[in-house]
Amino acid sequence: MIEPVVEQAARTELLADALFDALVRLLGFALLAFGTAGTAAALFRWYSADELAEGIGILIGATAVAVWLNTKTALQDAILGTTPLLETETAIYTVAAFVGSAIAADGGRRVGDRLARSAFAGVAPGTIDDVGQLVRSVGRVIAVELPESIGDADGHDPVDAATKAALAGQTLRFPRGLTVDQLRDRLATRLERDYGVGHVDVDLAADGEVEYLALGSRPTGIGPTLAPGSVAVAVRGDPAADAAPGDAVRIWARAGDDYRRVADGELRGTAADVATVALDREDARALGSDADHRLVTLPETPDAERELVSALRAADETVAAVPVDGGGALEGAAVGSLPALVLAIERDGDVLALPGEEDRLAAGDVAHVLGRPDALRRLPER
Incomplete structure (x- = not known):
């Protein structure tokens, strides 16, 4: 009678050890899923300023557990030592491991997101790609607020006051991940398409803030294209x-x-x-x-003259007369160094058409130049 009791006690002890070992392993799997999902949620919050989706967080945590299990010898040793893989206890253990890991992963996702939200609040990643500097933004979109004061683009007819009033103070949103140049092009295209603006001259800061905005209207009809x-x-x-x-x-x-x-x-x-x-x-x-x-x-x-006038009216570039002041940035500047095409120079009552690149501007000259409004605006400053 003593031997069966001893055997029963030994079996109970082994079962208790196995159960304890299984619980420890389940706890380890839960911690692995918790940490993996939390790290993923924190990184996602830092990159996109948004919360990681619940399903994705659980999938990431469960995947980490699955990878760990499959790195063990034939999965069996990682579960219950020598217990056959297809036994009922093994199946229950495996299901429990993944269920517990899923619950822990969701908890880790929430904790990681909360910690990252506190740590990275108001901080935007500064990233440089092959095209240029990305616009700094703390959200999934870039909010561009137009200034209350909107100027007139050099060399173009002014936009009507009603359009300016409708645009003043407006906030336009664009997708995240744009460079400053790409955002400038998107903003100009939006204004031209949605508000019927012919020309847009805009300067943007690295965070997408509009530093300068001027608009011009595009002539319509036959009249503006006539020579x-x-x-x-x-x-x-x-x-x-x-x-x-x-x-x-x-x-x-x-x-x-x-x-x-x-x-x-x-x-x-x-x-x-x-x-x-x-x-x-x-x-x-x-x-x-x-x-x-x-x-x-x-x-x-x-007629070539008619073609030129039509092309100039339809193009973004325009012709402007720029006076050269004594002591200014343009005095002595070579024609080829300017960010616009010099068509002619008026000097002492004479006109020099299509000057060479080495010709230099002198005080009192009037340069007739072809260029975009932003280039013409910066021309006196060079």
Whole structure:
């Protein structure tokens, strides 16, 4: 009778040791999941200023436990020593390990996020990539607040006061992770697209703050694209079926039983049998309001002057006259060193067209330059 009692006591002791060992291992797995999920949550909070999703935190913690288990010999030794892998106790133990790890991982995620939120509050990571410095931001988005005072872009017509009033103080949001240059382009595109602004001149600080903002309107319609001394008129007369805006045309008017040539121009648009043609002001006087016209498309390119004016009106660049003051930054500057294209220089009543890169500006000159509004604004300071 003594031997069975001793054997029972020994079996009970072994079972108690095994149970204690299993609980210790489960606690270790829970701590591993807790620490892994907490670290991941802290890193995610630092990088994105946002909370790590609950499911992702649990998955990260459980994955760490699974990796640990699979690094042991055939998984069996890591669970219950020599216990066969497919026994009921092994299955219960494995399920308990992952359930406990999931609970601990969620707790670790919460604790890690709370600690990181306190440690990194108001701190933005300064990151440099291959393109340029990233805008510093503490959230998932970059909030750009427009100034209350908005100026007029140099060389462009001003934007109406109602548009400026609507934009003053507005806060626009952009995705995180943009460089300063990318944010500047996104902001200009947003203003041009959503508010009908033609040109945007803006300077941004490293944190996305707007240091300077000026707007300009883009001329619309045919008028702004006409060269000096030109007008646009509508004449009744079918152009050729394959005629397109920009084609050079010759206008003929009926004179008795015959037609006579009255003007040459550039086709700008058609509507049924009415064509809009750009031509010289004097030639337009020869067109009769009720005359029967014929338009003949010519195998020629439009007048170079008209093309240049149209291109300048549609481009972001503009032409401005910049005076050169004595003792200023522009005095003595070489034309090729300027951040804009110098088209001509007025000097003592004479005009030097398309000066060479080595030509230098002198006090009293007026330089006619082509460039973007921001470049023209900085030109006097160089």
